[in-house]
Amino acid sequence: MKSLFCAAIAAVFLSSAAATAAAEEIEMGYMPILPVAQAFLALENGWLKDAGIEPKLVEFQNGPAMVQALIAGQLDVAHLGIGPAMVARAKGVPIKVVAASNAEQISVVALPDLKAAFDAGDAKTAFARFAESHGRKPVIATFPIGSVPQTVLQYWVEKMLGLPADAIDVIYQGAAQVQQSLLTGAVDGAAILEPIVALTMAKIDGAGVVAKGSALFPGQPGAVLVVREALIERSPDLVQALVAAHAKATAALRDHPATTVEAVSKYVGGGRIPAPIVLQALKNAVATFVADPDGIVAGTRAMHDFQLAAGTLKTPVDLAALFEPRFFRALGAAKSN
Secondary structure (H helix, E strand, O other), rough: OHHHHHHHHHHHHHHHHOOOOOOEEEEEEOOOHHHHHHHHHEEEEOOOHHOEEEEEEEEEOOOOHHHHHHHOOOOOOEEEEHHHHHHHHHHHOOEEEEEEEEOOOEEEEHHHHHHHHHHOOOHHHHHHHHHHHHHOOOOEEEOOOOOOOHHHHHHHHHOOOOOOOOOOOEEOOHHHHHHHHHHHHOOOOEEOOOOHHHHHHHOOOOOEEEHHHHHOOOOOEEEEEEHHEEEEEEEOHHHHHHHHHHHHHHHHHHHHHHHHHHHOOOHHHHOOOOOOHHHHHHHHHHHEEEOOHHHHHHHHHHHHHHHHHOOOOOOOOOOHEEEEOHHHHHHHHHHHO
């Protein structure tokens, strides 16, 4: 917590310094989900403008779709999952992870029938109990193959529960579609992010979280802030200010979540989720917000190796080349000098 506070103090100096230069327009990709809430705070509070950045926002429903945009040469900056970031780097996209956004943020939320199967006994046999009583496997929604939620779901089923992959039927959807599937009862549960978890539990009596965080995938990395290498080479001071604003937003999300609701509510779920539910989602996720990229390297390596073995990552990724922690480290150095 102290390191984030120091980073937030450093952000004031760094952002002010960047503001003396003419604003630079950058194309920024994001998803309307809570794990990239730093982007919303930095935008709505004027911290990007203070940093000399004029963002051109491009919304996506999932990380793999953002990968395609990166491959096509779009986006200077992207807020996306570490899984898609690795896929993009493996496909030759010259991007760097300059900050983390969160870790251990995935939850498995179950609708009442599946929740009852978990409540009735050991988690390892819950899916079998459901199948026996319903005459079919449970249907679980998550993001597309290669995304962080999909990877975490697969890891949980195969590694943590010791079950075959076909113990459940999985459907792959974007954020809005997963939310709709849960609220209409088209699926039995989902491996998903906030605020969809909080919304589901608020709207459906008997729904609940059956596993989350480290129980699914210990040390799982989540969303990250990536920038193109060309932007780093062209405008390193701008990238430094961008990371400072990101760290400042992370501190606000962790320390004062209630003050962030208005900004976050404008973006998550397309701005259609009631503020009280967004606040509950923020409270649920408060401990997951992190900014230091060094802190997710070990988890990223574990996810990388699992995705390689599972075949969802086709090519090994040089993680040392993917991460660029010097901008975040500079925040602490600025405070100590």
